[in-house]
Amino acid sequence: MAKKFKGVVNLDVRDSVADWTPFREPPAPEGAPNVLLVLYDDTGLAAWSPYGGRINMPTMQRLADNGLTYTQWHTTALCSPTRSCLLTGRNHHQNGFAQIAEGAQGFPGHTGHIPMENATIGEVLRENGYNTYWVGKNHNVPLDEWAVGATRRNWPLARGFDRYYGFIGGETNNWYPTLAEDNHYVDQPYLPEEGYHLSKDLADKAISYIADSKTSAPKKPWYLWFCPGANHAPHHAPEEYIARYAGQFDDGYEAYREWVLPRMIERGILPEGTGLTDINPLPGEAAQPMDHVRPWETLSDEERKLFARFAEVYAGFSEYTDAQVGRIIDYLEETGQLENTIVMYAADNGASGEGSPDGTVNENKFFNAYPEDLEQNMSMLDQLGSPATYNHYPTGWATAFSTPFKMFKRYTYQGGVADPLVISWPKGIAARGEVRNQYHHAVDIVPTILECIGLEMPEQVLGYAQSELPGVSMKYTFEADGPTEKVVQYYEMMGTRALWSQGWHVVTQRAPQQGGTAADLLNDTWELYHSDEDRSELHDLADQYPDKVKELVNLWYVEAGKYDVLPLDNRSIADLVRDMPVADIPEGGVYRYYPNTSPVPEFAAAEIRGRSFKILAQVEIEDADAQGVLIANGARFGGHTLFLKDRKLWYVSNFLGIPPEQQLVSPDDVGVGAHVLGMEFAKESHGEHGEAIGTATLYVDDLAVAKSGWKTQPGHFALCGEGLTVGRDSSDPVSQEYSSPYAFTGGRIKVIDINIGDDLYLDLERDFHAAMSRD
Secondary structure (H helix, E strand, O other): OOOOOOOEOOOOHHHOEOOOOOOOOOOOOOOOOEEEEEEEOOOOOOOEHHHOOOEOOHHHHHHHHOOEEEEEEEOOOOHHHHHHHHHHOOOOOOOOOOOOHHHOOOOHHHOOOOOOOOOOHHHHHHOOOOEEEEEEEEOOOOHHHOOOOOOOOOOHHHHOOOEEEEEEOOOOOOOOOOEEEOOEEEOOOOOHHHOOOHHHHHHHHHHHHHHHHHHHOOOOOEEEEEEOOOOOOOOOOOHHHHHOOOOOOOOOHHHHHHHHHHHHHHOOOOOOOOOOOOOOOOOOOOOOHHHOOOOHHHOOHHHHHHHHHHHHHHHHHHHHHHHHHHHHHHHHHHOOOHHHEEEEEEEOOOOOOOOOOOOEOEHHHHHOOOOOOHHHHHHOHHHOOOOOOEOEOOHHHHHHHOOOOOOOOOOOOHHHHEEEEEEEOOOOOOOOOEEEOOOEEHHHHHHHHHHHHOOOOOOEEOOEEOOOOOOOOOHHHHOOOOOOOOOEEEEEEOOEEEEEEOOEEEEEOOOOOOOOOHHHHHOOOEEEEOOOOOOOOOOOOOOOOHHHHHHHHHHHHHHHHHOOOOOOOOOOHHHHHHHOOOOOOOHHHEEEEOOOOOOEOHHHOOOOOOOOEEEEEEEEEOOOOOEEEEEEEEEOOEEEEEEEEOOEEEEEEEOOOOOOOEEEEOOOOOOOEEEEEEEEEEEEEEOOOOOEEEEEEEEEOOEEEEEEEEEEOOOOOOOOOOOEEEOOOOOOOOOOOOOOOOOOEOEEEEEEEEEEOOOOOOOHHHHHHHHOOOO
């Protein structure tokens, strides 16, 4: 609410009394702490060393030794929804994030747009004397606002953050990220061969923001949300960190579960007597094939070697990023800020099962529903984690790192929602190295921060009346372990449902997007667990306590009514895609692009998949040695590019990174002068995996100079980033024939048109698989 001017205004300034109070920034409460929230992706409770896991996390352990480790902190089962809770302190459906941004629908709980009535922690703290910074992943910008020409009303700077640096979307290449700074897209500052890795870059930026704050406003507190790409795929790390785990996962994922459980019990993470669930716990009618775990004993020797290497890379990625967080912590200690800084170190959902039962060296194959090739994957074994791969481990490791629970990310079983959380605040927490067992959830973080600072959620923020916070502050847990003050928490994700209340947990026996009818929702099988006594939820008590099941299911509906959970969407992928819109097509089917513009996100670019198309570039060649990219979209793991090299015109289509590249090259030099350079793909049929098959022809002016049989990808070139660019290749190069950015020189690109045909055929089910995996 605006403060009233209390000065005096008369004709003459000398007879007037000034009052700066309504105009100047209000101060933070006396002694207010800094807040650093570190949020990883895709990490189950059993992965990290502070919880007994095999992945060494020295920085997290340092914070745990100087603070508290929480054993029953929970998330929503997916990234965007959890992050919306951490942003606003409201439940994910209240925020419009029933699922990830790409799954938005026109219902209040599904829009992907956080209402202004749910102010972000940035908006609240910035109005109370804080500097506010967001570094890293942002998967809470609505899909319709990703493109450079879209509004910025839901980007960080418009929602309470003074500075932003990171990536928009669910994932990005850690060696060649698609980056944004403040309100615009930017190129990465240097390349992998010069030592670049996203985790390092993000830590550098975080330290610079804190340094700016400390230098120019030394008494002003700050809030920093640090969201690295880890541990989301692609799993990328320097070889020296991967090498630290050589041989450590050779025993397999079932053996890991047996090894880690007693360590978790010994550390107090789980109570004595906790048992292990099955690696494939759902009955056949409820299970999804993509989430199946292949028993280690059924794998071939080569598969075991490959699967173990996948886990080594994941572990190296996690520890390397922890080392970068350690640089931030070191800086805070060196500058005398650590003592009064609340550090929260957490993950946003359980381990990811999106690598399929077999894992992959190029995740984009999985999302294009293209089969893995074990021989090719084995040939990349020593390159896993490097810029040459876009890897993800198999579902077996998702189960292992979510020990002892059922399932993993996307499921409302504990394997999807139970996550690590360590809190350290030397000035405010007397306990050191202790464990806390109170049950809490992501919605409880904002109330905790506000209570620690000495603030309450305002009734109004920026003129908008605020919704109530549904969460419970965790500050009471700083004093001692004991009973939880939280009473109830609902869960819902893609048709799966659960509710926890006072130590009891009901959950539907259902996989995400299982399909069925509305009647199936009413007749769902609900499992019941007394989670206070059975933490792994091994013993279903539904038959024994039917009245308890009824009580908690009814309570779930009460909570659903409060928080815009309905309508439920239990549709199968095949059913759901029938309602998915295809990208808008401009009049005449022609997309026009100009040089020196920001990358165009693939979802907003010309839709060439599954159809015939033409690319026509109007250029003026001023130098016989002109070279560089005319237009590019995608990367080495899938993409296409038209460029000049060695005075020749080239068109390359990189089909899912499978060698060799499809190439067309003009036999003669492209001379000086005005030209129309281009290519045409004429679709003739479709392959067994949905790829379009036809003929590609290369043109210099009106002359066809090269022709070849061709195939184009059935799905997108990239899950996030790697947008369409004119005059350069913005990130990871599409073709091995050049290095990025390979900017066009020696002439001028006037305009490039992409003319798409009307013979569209898309496998929308494959499309939806890709969309749902960008988290």
